[in-house]
Amino acid sequence: MSTDGQKGKKRYKSQFCGNAKRQKRRHELEVGMQGILITCNMNERKCVAEAYSLLNEYGDQMYGPEKLSEKDDGLSESEEEDDDAEAALKKEVDQIRTSTEKNLRRFQSVESGANNVIFIRTLNVEPEKLVHHILKDVHTTKKKKTRVILRMLPVSGTCKAFLEDLKKYAETFFAPWFKSPNKGTFQIAYKARNNNHMNRDEVIKELAGIVASQNPENKVDLSNPEYTVIVEIIKNVCCFSVVKDYTVFRKYNLQEVIKSSKEEKPQQPTKEDKEENLKETQGTQNTAHS
Template structure:
């Protein structure tokens, strides 16, 4: 190969990445063991992330107070010891301090790639994501104040495991105990969704989870209309995200766009039935009165005819006698 061709090939590799893997998202994907919040959006993940941080920090400040950072600068107690300290040991201590300061600087909210389009994952630290999300939706539902434009749903993730059916059932066997194991019981439904994953079938997962809940306590009953609890199972690639939430139906499946809309009043079945019955009764009465009037008219006509006939016969009799 000529030097010119070789140089051109090098430039091409350098321009298009040189065959090296993309390191942009290395270490920033959703993984087993994380807790946080899954947030779905409508085609604008960057804006969704910004809105999510604003919304979560607003309500987290109310529930937990402002985010606090520990002081990373530690002063030495004795300057003399520092002066006499070996240079190598000083460097080691500085590296250790930098590492520890990096751990301290972890934020309570941090964005990660979920592995699916239009879905972001916000990892949470030192707070309960299910309580935070429920508090946000409760406030939005009561105030009807819209606070986001691109965020659709906010689903808390309080447990994660590998996204295989046997792993999911095994993990849920312990995870679901606080809500469904005797003496605890509740009406429930299962909300399952899989993204970028083809090895889990919806019906099989739901059947397995329902069977598990039934074993924890036979008094647990399925209610698809207004359940007390909803078991959320969200599979994204190789990770299964799990949580148990309240008011899933009331808060429109945890959709922040829908929950701020005014509730449309349902028609009162009793009132509607009464109004219908009243109309029918009125029509019946009108019909009966009309029939009575017609009958009365016929009777009057018959009587008039009889009177006329009697009068006629009387007149004829008088003529004959004359």
């Protein structure tokens, strides 16, 4: 083989290895993902199984049965040995893209980066609407559908967990709820896990300032706000969402929603809330329920 051909093949192999590493990272929570953050009581494997069962049930209700591609995404041996390095690279990239699109499921568990927490990445799903639909149904029917899942928090946006990144991202992310003419009462619920470079009070102050700047009629309400801004930080990823009925649905705790009555007013933190916090405290900072 010519020198140019050998160089092309080395470059091709290097690119292939790089793509393999990127594929591996797809199994970890990273910036750009949407999904659902779920806390549990020490049994993560069972939590994942319960999450799949619950999300598939309600996902089918809202979006219809999931349709999966059956397209063959393999490369032939002759394609891999193509002497034209540029053509071979293009084919490999196309194969990776096709394989990725095929293997992306509506719900896929990825490593969250924290103990007692799982992250279910979503595709073609609106996490906030889906989770609210689940909690509303459980709140109404009082049917116990899970044993180890505690809280289900939608994640509609993610960014790097650094203050400047949070501020820049929030300016755009908050607009559908808080930018004039939109408005509402709000609180900020903050928690950080395995991250010690973010300052809770500073983050809450900055984010509250952004909400206020988007419409002066946005007001803080710590007892029964229309919206709750969820800020969940794990390592160097910040997860955002804006949810309704946070107090009615007991901080989006499935176990507590079942126990509560439909007419019940928001209450002080329960024993279960405190126990949940204890289970999640390894390498974390304390929650700030605004």
